[in-house]
Amino acid sequence: MSKVANDITAPGVRLGLPLAIGAAFAFGMSGAWARGLIDAGWTPGAAVTVRVWVAALVLLVPSILSLRGRWGVLKKNAGMVAAYGLLAVTATQLCYFQAVAVMDVGLALLIEYTAPIAVILWLWLRRGERPSRRSVIGAAIAFVGLVLMLDIITGAEVNVAGILWALAAMVGAATYFLLSAKADTGLPPIALAGGGLLLGAVALTIAGLIGILPIAWTTDDITYRFGTVPWFLPVLAIGLIATALAYVLGIASTRMLGSRLASFVALSEVVAALLFGWLLLGQLPDLLQALGGVLVLVGVVVVKLGEPRPAEFVEPIPDAVEQPQR
Secondary structure, three states: OOOEOOOOOHHHHHHHHHHHHHHHHHHHOHHHHHHHHHHHOOOHHHHHHHHHHHHHHHHHHHHHHHHOOOHHHHHHOHHHHHHHHHHHHHHHHHHHHHHHOOOOHHHHHHHHOOHHHHHHHHHHHHHOOOOOHHHHHHHHHHHHHHHHHOOOOOOOOOOHHHHHHHHHHHHHHHHHHHHHOOOOOOOOHHHHHHHHHHHHHHHHHHHHHOOOOOOOOOOOOEEEOOEEEOOHHHHHHHHHHHHHHHHHHHHHHHHHHOHHHHHHHOOHHHHHHHHHHHHHHOOOOOHHHHHHHHHHHHHHHHHHHOOOOOOOEOOOOHHHOOOOOO
């Protein structure tokens, strides 16, 4: 019989959990590495363009192999690949790097991680899908946490530009969740990621060439808390580990854990961002901001617990096929 994605097996959890945590920590390091590049003279546009190109080239062959010659599937889903590549991947990363250029890495990512609340609001306003009481409570908790995290109540100076960029990244992340929720279209996840990254890389390059996106970089050594490193080290870390490897691990772990459990584990990316922000940049939130960050994460968890649990069917697994009675 068919296996349901929410029916997670113990071996799958044992293997999928470390993969999901690895993906979250890989994604979480990108902001800290990028901040070093930006402080050295790279524009956020240049950092994102290099990141997306490196990841796109790494995933190119696996993406082609995953299609198994079914180019019609790619053509059929061209619109989804375009939306994924331009909005969910490229715009999100660009806005996030713009945010970390002027504010702490962990705070920018926490704002971005309020995306599930934006999804609920969109579904309510656009489709009339009223959120559950639990989701409303979670959204309220996250909002209180956001106010504390931004240090608004103490009258501290707020970096409006950073907040707006982080909110724009949140919209991009919400787009990612909405696209991921679409019914199975037959397009392999790694092909979606690889195709989207390649399209995004081309779009960023064109935008840079015609002057829409400011592109500037330097080959000077990059300074971090622990010392200086050659410029290509953070570039490779962002492209290979924080993007290509992160996507592969994320795809593999989601198949083993199911989308619901994987989405909860992905929240550890915020912890990773705070950790790498401290290790590489010496950034640490104060007590009030830390409390706000905890409330944001708690609120997002409550929101996710309030989501319906649809049965997600996947391909039948040979071991799970019932044998006829003899």
